[in-house]
Amino acid sequence: xxxxxxxxxxxxxxxxxxxxxxxxxxxxxxxxxxxxxxxxxxxxxxxxxxxxxxxxxxxxxxxxxxxxxxxxxxxxxxxxxxxxxxxxxxxxxxxxxxxxxxxxxxxxxxxxxxxxx
Amino acid sequence: xxxxxxxxxxxxxxxxxxxxxxxxxxxxxxxxxxxxxxxxxxxxxxxxxxxxxxxxxxxxxxxxxxxxxxxxxxxxxxxxxxxxxxxxxxxxxxxxxxxxxxxxxxxxxxxxx
Numbered sequence: 001x002x003x004x005x006x007x008x009x010x011x012x013x014x015x016x017x018x019x020x021x022x023x024x025x026x027x028x029x030x031x032x033x034x035x036x037x038x039x040x041x042x043x044x045x046x047x048x049x050x051x052x053x054x055x056x057x058x059x060x061x062x063x064x065x066x067x068x069x070x071x072x073x074x075x076x077x078x079x080x081x082x083x084x085x086x087x088x089x090x091x092x093x094x095x096x097x098x099x100x101x102x103x104x105x106x107x108x109x110x111x112x113x114x115x116x117x
Numbered sequence: 118x119x120x121x122x123x124x125x126x127x128x129x130x131x132x133x134x135x136x137x138x139x140x141x142x143x144x145x146x147x148x149x150x151x152x153x154x155x156x157x158x159x160x161x162x163x164x165x166x167x168x169x170x171x172x173x174x175x176x177x178x179x180x181x182x183x184x185x186x187x188x189x190x191x192x193x194x195x196x197x198x199x200x201x202x203x204x205x206x207x208x209x210x211x212x213x214x215x216x217x218x219x220x221x222x223x224x225x226x227x228x229x230x
Contacts, residue, residue, distance in 0.1 A: 042222070043221060044220045045220075046219075093160075097216070104165075108159035109159050111158060
């Protein structure tokens with residue numbers, strides 16, 4: 001299957017600082033990438049859809065000024081959590097459509113564990 | 118957002134037992150995927166079903182898509198400790214964002230030796 005990487009795999013930061021998370025498609029190009037957040041013992045919640053060359057589309061309730069998304073190239077999307085607070089601590093996962101696009105399959109990165117102190 | 122109800126949420130069984138996980142919705146999906154996620158890792162795609170009534174087998178795992186493409190089931194035969202993990206179903210539907218996945222809440226499976 002297609003490979004998606006994320007960096008960093010984990011990060012600890014102080015409250016009020018900003019954190020950038022990278023999502024890369026390693027062996028394919030992705031004009032669209034998705035960002036999810038997952039709290040402990042819960043499922044994945046879609047935060048936003050990242051579109052190469054245009055603005056991201058945010059799900060209802062997700063603050064676009066707090067979670068900045070930049071899809072700079074066909075293989076890289078970044079999520080920046082600005083002015084992070086302890087309640088932003090979570091597992092952030094990105095995905096990209098790949099394989100048989102007609103089947104709407106997505107391949108996920110390994111996730112980034114964010115802890116805000 | 119189209120809701121997917123997954124059941125059971127938690128399941129603890131002994132090695133060798135069989136189990137079935139259900140994924141139900143009132144909405145029709147273009148396709149439905151099953152993923153398995155281990156702690157601290159991203160979900161890994163197990164299977165995609167597209168056609169109503171479709172049955173797919175992956176070793177001891179059998180996946181079925183309902184005739185109306187609104188529900189699906191995952192059956193594991195003779196479960197092994199290596200099957201332990203979070204099983205997630207996800208339905209694909211078109212929205213303003215394009216095709217996005219709506220995830221069920223997941224079934225946390227623990228298989229003990």
